[in-house]
Amino acid sequence: MKKNTEIALTLLLVIALVGVAVVAYVAGMNPPAQSFTWQVAAQISGTGNQDTTEFSMNNPWRVAWSIQKQSDNFFFLAVYIKNGTGYSPIAEADATETNTTQGFVPVSYTGSFVIRVIAMNETEWTLQIQEPVVKPA
Secondary structure (H helix, E strand, C coil), X not given: CHHHHHXXXXXXXXXXXXXXXXXXXXXXXXXXXXXXXXXXXXXXXXXXXXXXXXEEECCCEEEXXXXXXXXXXXXXXXXXXXXXXXXXXXXXXXXHHHCCCEEEEEECCCEEEEEEEEECCCCEEEEEEEEEEEXXX
16 A cells, blocks of 8 residues: 555656646746837827828837817827728727727737827817837836
8 A cells, every 4th residue: 555655646746846847847938028118209290180290100009199178078099000091990089978088009910000090179189109129028
């Protein structure tokens, strides 16, 4: 009986060591995700309706937007990506429905873009085009 117990314990130890080796190998293949911060690539401010000039982004990015809230504000923005025949809408934000004064619109596409802002009653707005930057380790 003692010999069977020793064999079982040895087998469990071998299985545990193999498990640890597999976990270490997989962890080496998939290093932990790097942390990043957002860097402002461009800032645009205005009032009322406006389209930005075309700009290009080579990585996923986001629009940080803010407005100066007044009574009866209407604020809507749409991000358009350039395609073969013009532009196609890919993301939007509507501060009127959510009654907010700031937010973010993530964009996972790369390419050339235009942002259209529709803002009534001379609503003042600011857009920041932000791109991720990996923090040094």
